Amino acid sequence: MKTKLLFLILFLSIESHILNAQTFDDGTFQFEAINSYEAYITGSLAGCPTGEITMPGYADDGTNYYTIIGIADNAFSNCTGLTKVTIGVPEGAYYIGNNAFSNCPNLTEISSPYAYEAITIGDSAFSGCSSLTTINFSEVIDELGAYAFSGCTSLSEIRFSDFLITIGDYAFNNCTGLASFWIEKAIPIAINSTVFNGVTISSIPLIVPYGSVATYQATSIWQDFSPIVQSTFNDGTVEYKLISLSEVKVLGGASGCPTGTVIIPETISDSGNTYTVTTIQREAFYNCSGISTLSLPNSLTFIDNYAFAYCSGITSVALGTGLENIGSSAFNGCSSLTSLTLPDSLTETDTGVFSDCTSLTSVTIGNGLNSINDFTFQNCTSLTSIIIPNSIESINTLAFYGCTDLASINFGSGVTTIENYAFASCTSLTAITIPDSVETIDSSAFRDCTSLSSIELGSGITTINSYAFRNCTNVSSVTANMITPTSITSSVFWAVDITTIPLTVPNGSLTAYQNATVWQNFNPINEQSTLSTNIESLETVSIYPNPATTTINISSSQQISLIELYDLTGKRVLLKREANLIDVSTLSPGLYLMTIQTNTGQVTKKIWVK
Structure with a gap:
C-alpha cells in the first residue's frame, strides 16, 4: 500500500513534466490516467464548482475503465463557492494532493462515507478552509501533511484512529476553534511543537485509548493537553x-x-x-x-x-x-x-x-x-393478540409472518397499507376487520391463515393484490364495505372456494358486485339490511350538535362499537368503529339516519347536515 502511495505522490509532483499524459473527462470532472486502470481527478471541467459536489470512485474514457485513486495538487484550490465535498473512494489507498482544497472559505464538510483504507492528506490540502466543521473520514487518515488544516478556525473536533502514523508541522496551525482532539493510538506519535501553533491546547481535552493516559501525560507536546482522558472504561x-x-x-x-x-x-x-x-x-x-x-x-x-x-x-x-x-x-x-x-x-x-x-x-x-417494519415480529409463535395503535400507517412485509398463535388483531384507525406477507401463516387467526383507513392489502398479506373464517373489508380499500387471502380455506363469510367493488383477480382468493361463501355488500351496491369480476362468484351476495325510518329511542345515547355542519359528537354511558350513517335512499355513506366523533363536512346538506351500536343495544336517530 505504501509503495503505491509513494508512487502516486511522486507522480503527482512531476506531472507537469510528463509528455503526452492521457487526460479525459466525464462531462463534470477532468481526469488524468497514470496507467491503463488508475487515474486521479485534476479538477472540474467548468472551472471551480459551487455548492455540493460528489466525486466519482470510477471513470472511463470510452476505452478503459479507471479506479480513481486520488485528487491532484491544486485541483480545487481557491474554489470559494464550494460548500460540501463527497469523495467516492472505491477501494485501496487514496491521496488528497497538496493544496487540493486550499482557500475554499465556504467549504463546511468533506466526507467519504465508504472509505475504509488509508487516506493520505497532502501539504496544505485544506488550509484556509475557515468554515470547515466536518471531516467524516478522519479515522482512516494515515499521513497528515504540513499545514494540512492550517487556518481551519471552525474545526472544533477531529478524530484519528490507529491508522495515523505522521502529523506534519503546522498541521493544525491557528485552528482556534478546536475543542477536543481524539486519537486511538496507544503509543503517542512524535510531533513538533509547531503542529498546534496558535492553539491553546492546555484547555483542550485529549481523548486517548484505554490505559494510555499516563503515556500521553509523559510525552512532549501531548502532555500539554488538559484534561487527558481515556476513551473506554x-x-x-x-x-x-x-x-x-x-x-x-x-x-x-x-x-x-x-x-x-x-x-x-x-x-x-x-x-x-x-x-x-x-x-x-x-x-x-x-x-x-x-x-x-x-x-x-x-x-x-x-x-x-x-x-x-x-x-x-x-x-x-x-x-x-x-x-x-x-x-x-x-x-x-x-x-x-x-x-x-x-x-x-x-x-x-x-x-x-x-x-x-x-x-x-x-x-x-x-x-x-408510524410503521411496523419488515420482519419485526416474524415467528413470534406465542403472540396471541396485538393492538395496532392509531399512529401506525403501514404494517410492512412479513411483520407478523408465522405468528402461529395470533388469534386477534385490533387495527388502529391510521393504517393505510398492509404489505406483502404481513400476517401470512398466522394459523390461529379467526376473524379480521380491516378499518376504513386501509387503502392497500398487498400480495399474500393473509396467505395461509387457515383458521380465518370471517373477513370484513373497510370502505376505503382500493387495491387488493394477488394471493392476499390465498389458502384461507376456512373462510365462511366476507363483508365488503367498498361501495364500488375494488378490482381484483382470482388469485386473491387462490385455493378458496368462494362459490360457497356468502358476501355482504353495501346497500345499493348489489348489482355492481354481481357484475364485478371475481366478486360475482361469491354465493349468495346480499346487501346489508335496509334501514327502517322508524326511530327508536335510547336514553343512554346523545348526539350534538344537531343540525351539524362539520362534526358530530356522540356520547353514551355504554361503549360505542359501531356508527353507521345512511342517506334516505338507504345507502350507507359513513362507517366508524369505536368512535365518538364523526366528520360530516363532506356530506351534502340534508336528512340522514344514524345507527349507533353499543354493547347493550342499538339506536337509530335522525341527523340534519346543514
Whole structure:
C-alpha cells in the first residue's frame, strides 16, 4: 500500500513534466490516467464548482475503465463557492494532493462515507478552509501533511484512529476553534511543537485509548493537553466508550458476557468525569445467553443492530422512556422474552427487531411509531393478540409472518397499507376487520391463515393484490364495505372456494358486485339490511350538535362499537368503529339516519347536515 502511495505522490509532483499524459473527462470532472486502470481527478471541467459536489470512485474514457485513486495538487484550490465535498473512494489507498482544497472559505464538510483504507492528506490540502466543521473520514487518515488544516478556525473536533502514523508541522496551525482532539493510538506519535501553533491546547481535552493516559501525560507536546482522558472504561460489569465529552455508548460486558440481571445506568463516571449513557453498540451483548433480566435507562436513545440478538435467557426487558431508535435484529432470537412495552418515544425501528422471540405473548406498541417494519415480529409463535395503535400507517412485509398463535388483531384507525406477507401463516387467526383507513392489502398479506373464517373489508380499500387471502380455506363469510367493488383477480382468493361463501355488500351496491369480476362468484351476495325510518329511542345515547355542519359528537354511558350513517335512499355513506366523533363536512346538506351500536343495544336517530 505504501509503495503505491509513494508512487502516486511522486507522480503527482512531476506531472507537469510528463509528455503526452492521457487526460479525459466525464462531462463534470477532468481526469488524468497514470496507467491503463488508475487515474486521479485534476479538477472540474467548468472551472471551480459551487455548492455540493460528489466525486466519482470510477471513470472511463470510452476505452478503459479507471479506479480513481486520488485528487491532484491544486485541483480545487481557491474554489470559494464550494460548500460540501463527497469523495467516492472505491477501494485501496487514496491521496488528497497538496493544496487540493486550499482557500475554499465556504467549504463546511468533506466526507467519504465508504472509505475504509488509508487516506493520505497532502501539504496544505485544506488550509484556509475557515468554515470547515466536518471531516467524516478522519479515522482512516494515515499521513497528515504540513499545514494540512492550517487556518481551519471552525474545526472544533477531529478524530484519528490507529491508522495515523505522521502529523506534519503546522498541521493544525491557528485552528482556534478546536475543542477536543481524539486519537486511538496507544503509543503517542512524535510531533513538533509547531503542529498546534496558535492553539491553546492546555484547555483542550485529549481523548486517548484505554490505559494510555499516563503515556500521553509523559510525552512532549501531548502532555500539554488538559484534561487527558481515556476513551473506554468499565464499571466491572459493563464496558463503555466515549461518544462525546458528555456521552458514552455501551460496548458490551466488561469481561465477556455478563449473567443474571443487567442494569445499564443513566449516568456513569470515570476519573472524575460523569457521562450520560445514550447508545448500545452493535452486537454489544450478542449471544449472551446468561442474561436473565435487562433494564435500560431513560437516557438511552439508540440500540444498534444485533445488540441483544440471541440472548436466549432474557425473560424481561425494561426499555427506557427516551428510546428513539432500535436497530436491525436488536432482540432477534430472544426466545425467553415473554412481554414487551415499546415506549411512545420510539419513532423508528429497523427490520427484524423482535423476530424469533418465540415466548413473546404480549406486546404493547407505543404511539410514536408510524410503521411496523419488515420482519419485526416474524415467528413470534406465542403472540396471541396485538393492538395496532392509531399512529401506525403501514404494517410492512412479513411483520407478523408465522405468528402461529395470533388469534386477534385490533387495527388502529391510521393504517393505510398492509404489505406483502404481513400476517401470512398466522394459523390461529379467526376473524379480521380491516378499518376504513386501509387503502392497500398487498400480495399474500393473509396467505395461509387457515383458521380465518370471517373477513370484513373497510370502505376505503382500493387495491387488493394477488394471493392476499390465498389458502384461507376456512373462510365462511366476507363483508365488503367498498361501495364500488375494488378490482381484483382470482388469485386473491387462490385455493378458496368462494362459490360457497356468502358476501355482504353495501346497500345499493348489489348489482355492481354481481357484475364485478371475481366478486360475482361469491354465493349468495346480499346487501346489508335496509334501514327502517322508524326511530327508536335510547336514553343512554346523545348526539350534538344537531343540525351539524362539520362534526358530530356522540356520547353514551355504554361503549360505542359501531356508527353507521345512511342517506334516505338507504345507502350507507359513513362507517366508524369505536368512535365518538364523526366528520360530516363532506356530506351534502340534508336528512340522514344514524345507527349507533353499543354493547347493550342499538339506536337509530335522525341527523340534519346543514
